[in-house]
Amino acid sequence: MPEGDTVYLAGKRLHAALAGHTLLRGELRHPRLAEIDLTGAGVLGVVSVGKHLFTRFDDGRSLHSHFRMDGSWHLYRPGMHWRRPEYEARAVLEVPERVAVGFALHDLELLPTAEEARLVGHLGPDLLDPAWGPAHEAESLRRLAARGRHELGLALLDQRVMAGVGNLYKTEICFLLGLSPWTLVRDTPDLPAVVACARKLLLSNADRPEQTTTGSMRPEEAHWVFERGNRPCRRCRTRIRVADQGAGIYARPAYWCPTCQPGPHP
Incomplete structure (x- = not known):
């Protein structure tokens, strides 16, 4: 998607x-x-x-x-x-x-x-809303915190929390913050950083079809862990793991580095 x-x-x-x-x-x-x-x-x-x-x-x-x-x-x-x-x-x-x-x-x-x-009307604040301001940020944070018992990766995909994050950005946000996608929201140490990172990544790619989270526009270097299962982590060279997160038709592959992203995992 x-x-x-x-x-x-x-x-x-x-x-x-x-x-x-x-x-x-x-x-x-x-x-x-x-x-x-x-x-x-x-x-x-x-x-x-x-x-x-x-x-x-x-x-x-x-x-x-x-x-x-x-x-x-x-x-x-x-x-x-x-x-x-x-x-x-x-x-x-x-x-x-x-x-x-x-x-x-x-x-x-x-x-x-x-x-x-x-x-x-049920959606959370649009991360690319031209009118984004403190009220949008506060509402995103409130909705995210309300998912305390949910896994962070699933909460990021929930459009009722923040509108705009898909599986690519979910994966890369978790890596950039050093968190396993299976970390519970209530155990996430810095929820404002989650909101800020999500908006920053979408904004940085909003005006071009190419999507990069590393800063490189070369396709083979564009992402930290997304779709890089079993390949070495760009930071520590540990083998990147991949497993489904979510149930049934809502399951999506989650990619993570066990060394850079300690915490719960399948």
Whole structure:
């Protein structure tokens, strides 16, 4: 599932391409929305909220989309070949000089803009909210502390705590703070540092598609432990371990260095 910065960047690019234009083509190919034609609607803007996107129109409606595991929005020039199969397209929004195509958007809903909170009102503070301030930080800390009996790695993935962290950043936050992902939140020595680290990592990658937590833009050097199971730790050369964290469909692979991240583990 994409991280919050990926969704933020997609929203930023969609906004730049669509805002202020009238749709020349507005097809919704989702089974529930196939009879709706948005052609002629004016696009007010596109905003991200955590991992959710809202395309807002001048008729008081918003198109909500969520990437889940395999969804994405692409931008093309009219007439360009699409990089994903046409049968995967769930939305096609065309304005002069740009075509936005939403692929594999299993969660797609058209709703009144005034009711957007119905879909995102349960989320914790958005780590990439342009208005982020002390109140957002305090609320994130309060929600995190309330998960005292939960494992830190699972709490970081809980969008009701802070919106935007995915498995990549969960893994790297735990490494950078020297904590096992299985450390209980109540045993985490510095919860403000967790919030600060999460926001810092997402902010640092928000305006580019590449994601690095080490500072290197070389793909083979971009991450400390994420997807580096059984390889040597970049700091101490201990073999990086990997194990599932979470239950059932919510299980995600957790990567950690037993030396740099002491504490509970499977």
